[in-house]
Amino acid sequence: MEEAFENLNLGLIVDDIVICGADDSEYDERLKAALERAREKNSIPYFGHLLTSEGIKPDPEKTRAITEMPPPENSEQLQKLLGMLNYLSRYIPNLSSLNKSLRGLARADKYKWKPAHKKAFSKIKSALCSNLAYFDPKCENM
Structure with missing residues (x-):
């Protein structure tokens, strides 16, 4: 800014x-x-967001960091990913459903990356590649 x-x-x-x-x-x-x-x-970067004439959007640098990220190899990397996703959660409808298996893995005693985690990670990356703007759940069904 x-x-x-x-x-x-x-x-x-x-x-x-x-x-x-x-x-x-x-x-x-x-x-x-x-x-x-x-x-x-036309857009002003602000704490990981872009303030634009079209509304608030995620900073492409933040989304790129996730979309280019390899799968987390341990709990620490998974926690970092979940934190990054949480920061961008307002832009991703149904994130809670998309990252449920990842959150479960974060709470598990033993870290074991499974196909379900890979699938969730892939879906989240796809969601981040969409044309994102501030998501207001009250307007979802309008």
Whole structure:
């Protein structure tokens, strides 16, 4: 986000943009500059998401990290995968169903990658290759 709004004399604090001015005119000028920059960029990366004119989408870097990932070879790698999926869960309808077997493996005493896990991993990767945007389960049946 800092890169998107550089040289605009704005305050950026985690997920907030602070715009201020000595008077109303200076404030309005800075606000207009920030809005114009956002329009120019068409998308602004923000904590693994892209803020776009079409809505919030996952950052392709985050989805690519999963789609190019080999199957996890141990519990630690599986936990990392599940954490990454959890972060992107708002974009994947039915993720809970898709990753059920993986979550079961994460809780198992012994790590053993089976065909069911491979199938789940493959389905999740396919879901991530779809044209993803923010998924609102209330709108699923509309």
